[in-house]
Amino acid sequence: MGSLTKLSIIKSGLLIAALAVTASCRNSDVNRSDVQGNTTAPAAVMSTQNANDNRVAKDVFGFLPTGSDQRSESFGGYARGCQAGAVQLPETGPTWQAMRLSRNRNWAQPDTVDFVQDLSRFAATMNGWDGIYIGDMSQPRGGPMLSGHASHQTGLDADIWMLPPNRLNLSRQEREDLSSISMRRQQGAFTNSSWSEEHMMLLRAAASDPRTARIFVFPGAKVAMCNWETGDRAWLNRIRPWYGHHYHFHVRLRCPAGANGCEDQAPPPAGDGCADAQQWVNNILNPPPPAPANPNATPSRPRGPLTMARLPAQCLSVAQSE
Numbered sequence: 001m002g003s004l005t006k007l008s009i010i011k012s013g014l015l016i017a018a019l020a021v022t023a024s025c026r027n028s029d030v031n032r033s034d035v036q037g038n039t040t041a042p043a044a045v046m047s048t049q050n051a052n053d054n055r056v057a058k059d060v061f062g063f064l065p066t067g068s069d070q071r072s073e074s075f076g077g078y079a080r081g082c083q084a085g086a087v088q089l090p091e092t093g094p095t096w097q098a099m100r101l102s103r104n105r106n107w108a109q110p111d112t113v114d115f116v117q118d119l120s121r122f123a124a125t126m127n128g129w130d131g132i133y134i135g136d137m138s139q140p141r142g143g144p145m146l147s148g149h150a151s152h153q154t155g156l157d158a159d160i161w162m163l164p165p166n167r168l169n170l171s172r173q174e175r176e177d178l179s180s181i182s183m184r185r186q187q188g189a190f191t192n193s194s195w196s197e198e199h200m201m202l203l204r205a206a207a208s209d210p211r212t213a214r215i216f217v218f219p220g221a222k223v224a225m226c227n228w229e230t231g232d233r234a235w236l237n238r239i240r241p242w243y244g245h246h247y248h249f250h251v252r253l254r255c256p257a258g259a260n261g262c263e264d265q266a267p268p269p270a271g272d273g274c275a276d277a278q279q280w281v282n283n284i285l286n287p288p289p290p291a292p293a294n295p296n297a298t299p300s301r302p303r304g305p306l307t308m309a310r311l312p313a314q315c316l317s318v319a320q321s322e
Contacts, residue, residue, distance in 0.1 A: 037072030037087050037110035044070045044084040050316040053308035060308060060319050061143025065104065068141050068321035072110055074154035074255060074262040075312040081263070082315040083142035083155035087113050095131030096120035097168050099161065099175045105145075108137040109155035111256050115211055116158050119251075122205045126198045128164050133180070135159030135248050141318050144306050154262060156255070159248040160206070162199065184246035188218040189284040200225050206251055207235040214268055216242040216250040219280035226274035236272040241280045261314060 061082065072085035086107040091098050096116065098106040108116075120131040138155045139145060151157055161180040170178065183199065185192040203225065207215050219241035226236060242250075255262035269276075308316060 037085050039071060041070050041085060044068070044073060044075065044314040044317040044321070050308045050311070050313065053316065055308045057306045057308050057311055057315075058144035058146050061139055061141055062146035064139065064141050064319065066140050067107060068318050070318065070321050073314075074109055074142070074156055074259055075314045075318070076154060076261070077263040078151040078154055078157060078252060078265060080306065080310065081142060081154040081312055082318045083107075083109060083138060083153075084314070084318045084321070086138065086140055086142065086155050088140075089113050089116065089134065089137060091172075092168065093117060093120065093131075095124040095168070096134055097131075097165065097170055097175065098134050098137075099178070100135065101172055101175055103136065105136040105139055105152070106134070107140045107142075107155065108158065109253075109256065111211055112137060112156055112158055112253055115209065115251070115253060116160070118209070119160070119202070119206055123202055126201060128166070128196075129198060129202075130165045130168050132202075133161035133163055133165050135161055135180075141321075143311070143315065143319070151252075156253040156262075158251050158253075160202075160251060161248050162194075162246070164196075164198065180247040182246045184218050184220055186220075187284050188220050188243075188246060189281045190220040191224045195221070195224065197228070200228050203239060203249060204229075204235055206249075207238040211253045212238055213252045213254045213265060214238050214240045215252070216240055216245050218242070218244065218246040219277050219284065221246070221249075222277035223274070223281055226272065226277060233272045236274065237268055237270070240268060240273065241277045261312065 067086035067088065068084050070084035072087065074083050075081050087110050089098050089106040089108065091101060091106065116132070116134055116137075123129045124131045136149060136152055137158045138152050142153045142155050144153060162183050163180040181194055183191055183195045199221075203215060203217065203221075206212060215238055217239060222239050222241045225239060229236060252265070255264045308319075
């Protein structure tokens with residue numbers, strides 16, 4: 001191993017450690033953050049009025065243009081919830097740009113806005129990266145989206161583009177027109193020639209952050225990282241293979257400390273998860289036969305779109321807030 005490679009690895013390790021220590025200090029107190037959310041505004045209240053509210057929730061939350069004037073909190077789970085007192089990520093920063101501004105999905109909880117800014121600063125230290133392009137976070141008050149994601153409802157999810165930025169002065173129109181690039185080959189079984197060590201360094205930094213619950217990326221990328229890592233493999237546990245996720249990777253944060261209305265996802269199984277990722281790859285290359293139909297199975301009833309009645313009781317207050 002050459003001296004320049006060793007120096008690069010040492011530098012990367014020190015930066016990841018600094019990122020993790022910074023996050024740990026912030027995570028020790030829900031109100032400590034470089035990004036200040038609403039801490040003095042009234043809290044969202046629980047309501048029984050939405051118990052029979054059959055309005056389609058995406059038609060309520062999908063058209064709300066700004067965050068609620070409430071204390072910053074997440075309610076419910078990642079795919080069935082909402083967020084109060086959201087913070088809007090600035091459209092452009094020293095080491096990031098928010099993309100697809102017409103969607104108005106650059107809103108999140110303070111921890112999430114902190115996280116993406118921290119990660120962008122790490123990215124800017126890597127060769128060929130000026131920072132990161134940030135895709136969908138959440139709607140101004142979270143909740144179900146009019147199109148796209150089932151998750152991203154509580155202000156704790158963020159999509160990070162795979163495209164390495166070489167410009168951070170894109171106009172609004174350029175952010176609509178520019179596309180990220182795919183990293184996959186053979187339907188996600190392998191990475192392609194655009195995949196780089198810097199992508200793995202960035203994913204390792206994101207997964208090593210104690211605020212991170214899991215990161216979704218295509219199976220071939222997880223296997224590539226399993227084969228690449230020669231040191232501490234603990235971070236690999238948070239990298240989870242999933243469908244799609246080859247134009248971006250999806251970071252999901254833990255519920256902040258003290259967020260009693262927020263529902264965490266069950267943690268990933270113990271271990272580095274590499275055998276599971278390899279099985280995903282094997283199934284892509286050699287698809288298993290479909291399971292035989294059970295003639296005695298009871299047909300599942302279609303549930304239809306998520307309604308306000310099925311969201312946490314605080315979400316009506318969030319939607320109605322000024």
